[in-house]
Structures are given as structure tokens and as C-alpha cells.
Amino acid sequence: MSSALTDLLPLPIVQAPMAGGVSLPQLAAAVSEAGGLGFLAAGYKTADGMYQEIKQLRSLTSRPFGVNLFMPQPEHPGASTGSTGAAPAAPPAAGAVELYAHQLAGEAAWYGTELGDPDSGRDDGYDAKLAVLLDNPVPAASFHFGVPAPDTLAALRRAGTFTLVTATTVEEALAVERAGADAVIVQGVEAGGHQGTHRDIPENDGSGIGLLSLLAQVREAVGLPLIAAGGLMRGSQIAAVLAAGASAAQLGTAFLATPESGAAAVHKEALTDPLFVRTELTRAFSGRPARGLVNRFLREHGPYAPAAYPEVHHLTSPLRKAAAKAGDAQGMALWAGQGHRLARTLPAGRLVEVLTAELDAARTALSDGGATDAGGAR
Template sequence: MSSVLNGLWRVPVVQAPMAGGASCPGLAAAVAEAGGLGFLAGGYKTADGLYQELKQVRALTGRPFGVNLFLPQGRCPHEDGGATAPPRPFGASPPVAPAALDLYRQQIAGEATWYDTPLGDPEDSGRDDGYDAKVAILLDEPVPVVSFTFGCPEPKVLESFARVGTRTVVTVTSAAEAVAAEHAGADALCVQGIEAGGHQGSHRDDPQIPPGARGSGLLALLTCVREAVRLPLIAAGGIMRGGQIAAVLAAGAEAAQLGTAFLACPESGAHPLHKRALTDPVFTHTELTRAFSGRPARSLVNRFLREHGPYAPAAYPEVHHMTSGLRKAAAAAGDPQGMALWAGQGHRLARDLPAGRLVHVLNAELRSAGSAPTQRGMP
């Protein structure tokens, strides 16, 4: 079947872009060399940092790879109610009052004392994540595919990428978001189920809705989106084995996107404590929380999440910048109880395999799952 995604992979495995260091050039290149689609995560990087990583991946592989960008978010309003933000992109979340941030700063002040590091200043780091500069780099140095998280770009941005031959993928968490992305001109969608580790890619974070109270499991969501749009779909959320890839392909996806499955790989840039925590019996389950970043994100449940999650405001990226130093200090101290241990629901199935080997194993499992009924003598 002809698809705009044809030629991006030989094996229908996409390595999820994981911001914060896990999706490093070595990981993306190893996945691409094995026949999957590797991704760089542009989130939290400077534009020059992203450019340098592009050069590194291109030095390691001639295979297709992609880059993910975070959509800019709204600014906090002034105390007097005046607006400070430029127009937000499609679906961007509403701004949060500074009072809510002040309360959370008080809530986590003890962490700064414990780790002997100051809380970050949300106003120091901006709200757009260098989005325009990164878009400009990717238009000057085109890659085969660019994906977007936390919203949908304006049609003119999608059209600009089309002119340079780059295919665009928008992350969606509902059928309504999928329809909006199709109307905007996206080439394909990444359908993210609630099982996924790290940030939910919702286009709008409603502060009135607790993390985890909204969202659908991947297979149900994939079916709803498949019936709502005609675009090619990539399925994401809790996928750790080839049999699960077979299931999402049968449900209408063209590939599966895996993040947590690649975290434990030696090429992954994740902190060693994070890698070990995936299968450590101390960490029994995951939850969606705003504790670390101000946006719902699935993490292994640790002390920081339990103590502060219920009080975290819907304030991304302000909370991310506020807690960034704490998380780094916790890692430096060897304390996973203070780190953001992003992980999907299938984290206990993580395998410490080289990334290329993992792609081959997943493909073998996929083939086995696809032939299983015949092997059992079923028609």
C-alpha cells in the first residue's frame, strides 16, 4: 500500500523522541542502521545544540531519521491580568496565574534545601523552546521527517516543510486532535495512548482535569482515530514487544513508536539510575503527574512524585524550569527518589540490549506473532 511514510523504515519500529538526553545521536543512528526510524528530540535543546546533533547523526548513518519539536506554550499573565504572550499555536494550553507557581515554589522549597541547590527561575528560560530557530534550521538542513508534540503547527509551517521534502507528523491523544491535525495539513499522525511514558502529547492541558483523568488506552484510541481520519498512523504507548506491534498494525497503524523499550539500551543517553529503575522492584508502578514539569507525564512513582504531585499546577514549562536543578542534583547525588523517571506502563519489560539488536528482536517477535495462528493449525 502506498503511503507518505514509505521509505522511512524497513522494520515498522520508530524510536520515540525522548527529550532530556535519552534520544541522543548514537541511539537514533543505531535504530536507523537496523532498519527502524530513529529520532532526535529537539525539546529543551538550543537551536545550535540541535544543529550539532543533526551533524552527528548524519556522520553515523545515511539512513532516514527524524526530529521532534515541542510547540510553544503560553506565558503566565501579569498579576494585573495583562497578556504577555504572542498568539499561541493551535491547541496551546491556557496560561497559569503566578500565584499558583508561587505556591508550588513553597511546596518544593524543602527539596532545594535537601539537595543544596536553588530552585530554577521560570522566567529565565522562555516559553517557546527556541521553536522558530529550530524550524529555520530544519528548513535549511531538511531531514526526512519532523514530528510535533503539545499541539499542531500552523498550516504555513507544515507547508514550508512540504516544500523542502520533509514529511510532518503530529502527535495526537484524541480523535478531535487528529481531525484538527488533518485539516491543518499534517502528513501523518502519531497516536499516543495513555500508557505512554513521559509527557502526554495533548494539545491542551486543562488545569481543571487531574493528570490521568482524561485519555484513552492505545488500541481503543487507535481505532477511534483510524475511523476519524485518512492519514497514516504511528501507534505509541506502552509497546515493548513485537506481539504488541502486530496488534497495532492490525488495528490500522503503519508502525509502532517505542520509547521506554529503548531507554535501557547502552546507546541511550538516559541516566544509569533511570535505566536501572525500570526493572528495580522498588518502583512498582507508574502514574501521570505534573510534579516535574507542569504537564501530565508518566513516571515511575517515587518520593518526589508522591509528595508533590497532588500540588503541582498546570504550568508548563514553568514547573519544568523550576525543578530542573533539583532533578539534576538528585541524579548527581545518586538519588532516584528525586529524579523524573519517565517510563511507560510496560517498563518492567525493558531489555538491556543494543539498540540495533533490539530492533531485530522486535522484528522477529512481530513476524512470529503474525504467523502464530497458522503455526497453531488455524486457518
């Protein structure tokens, strides 16, 4: 682990930034206070909203923390973002979003709401948020859906901010390294929520790589520190990714059920509800591949959702909010990783302690097993 990363991470545990109101300052503070690295999610917030949460977090902890930004989206789904240098792909069929809106009309009537405006913006206030982070530097900043420009990463480094960028393939990880980031978040297909792919290509739906396989491939190709993400719920799994070459593990779903999480109660309960037995990658709620618990909305609309982010996200936003208000898990985006059945309702700080104890136990078992193998049976 690099010295800069060691300063950020007394423990090799990162709380994933979960947009949509889940990663509250209270959650990030509890994780950081326990020795992990808590993260705020700036996605879907205004620049001022992000700034106010940073101020609140700083009032709760003096420990390092991070802030996650979504990269601006290209004009057409499939076009490259950041510095990957890939050629744009063809846009979806004309009127695909409008056709999807017609399909969702019954949902709007059922929940007594209007559909959202799909043309509500593509950049998520990226430039304004960057300006805030450069004027008021935070210890760490991570990026999803693409790679920031090299001069942006250099400016953040000069400001004292450690930068991390999500990658879902070896090619994306190499692009992150070329751009000058400090670390790569290696996201396996098991991860809950949105896949951080740099180019959203419909032909690749469902073809993601499992975390351990991806980690090994990236480890051999990239010289940066790696943060492993995807389906991790136990300390033994953290031990496995550390043994495979990661410097730390990023966990999202594991922290979703904590009291400090801002997830709706019905979402937390669904993680271990026998009614929800599996997850799938879907475009139903946002137009981008994201892993969630399979519910009615996902089953009925997932097969027809166009590759159009953030248009579909804006379109379905009122539906998701109305379903959450009604406590209807069948109409919500129940983002969750493949390990969701292992969720624990512990306070976030206590969860970090339990994960650390499990990690230590797994390392001891590995060490004892190695000694036994070398010295013969005991």
C-alpha cells in the same frame, strides 16, 4: 502504509524522541541502521545544539531519521496551541508557581542547589529550530504539544521532510489532518513521559484513552497514516497495533534501557527495580501531565503541582539534575511507560532485530490461527 512512509521505514518501528538527553545521536543511528526510524529530541536544546546533533547523526548513518520539536506554549496553561481553534482556558490561580517554589525549598536545601527561574522562556527556541530544519532539511520532523501552522507544514513538505504530529484524542487527530501533516502519532495514556495533549486542561488529568481504543477511534475518523505509541515493549504488541490499523509503532521506554540511550544509569536500573512497581501521570516535575515511575518526589509533590508548563519544568530543573548527579532515583523524573517492567538492556540495533523477530512470529501465529479457524481443527 503510504509510499513516503515506506521509504522512511523499512521496518514499522519508530524510536520515540525522548528529551532531556536520552535520544542521543548514537541511539538514533543504531535504530536507523537496523531498519527502524531513529529520532533526535530537540526539546530543551538550543537551535545550534540541535544542529550539532543532526550533523553528528549524519556522520553515523546515511539512513532516514527524524527530529522532534516542542510547540511553543501559550501565555496561560489551557490556552490552545497551533490550529486547534479552541478557546483559552482560565490561567492557574495567581501565585501558584510561587507557592510551589516555597514547597520545594526543602528539596533545594537537601540537594544543595537553587531552584530554577520559572520565567526562562515558553517557546523552546521553536522559530530558530524551524529555520534550521528548513535550511538543512531532515527526512522526518515530529511535533509535540500542539499542531504547527499549515504553512509551516507545507514548507517542510516542500523541503522534502515528512511531518508527524502527536494526538491524544480524535479531535486532536482531526486538527492534525486539517493542518496538513503527513501522519498522526496516536499516543495512548500508557505512554511514558509527557502526554502530547494540544490543550493542557487540568480537569482532564488522568482521563486519557488507552492506545487500542484510541487507535480504533482515530482510524475511523482520520485518513492519514497512524503511528501507534503508548506502552509498547514487545513485537507482539507491535503486531497488535498494526492489525488495529497503525502503519508503524513508536517505542520509547523500550529503548530507554539500551546502552546507546543517554538516560542516567539509575534511571535505566529503576525500570526493572522491584522498588518501583507502578507509574502515574504527574505534574510534579514539569507542570504538564507526564508518566513516570512513582518515587518519593512524585508522591510528595505531585498532588500540589500547578498546571504551569514550562514554568514548573524550569523551576525543578536544578533539582532533577542534582538528584541524577547524586544517583538518587527518589528525586528524579523517572519517565517510563506502563510496560517498563518489560525493558531489556540490549544494544539498540539488536533490540530492533529482536522486536522484528517477535513481530514476525506474532504475525505467523495470527496467520496460522486464521487458517485453523477457516479450515477446522488440526
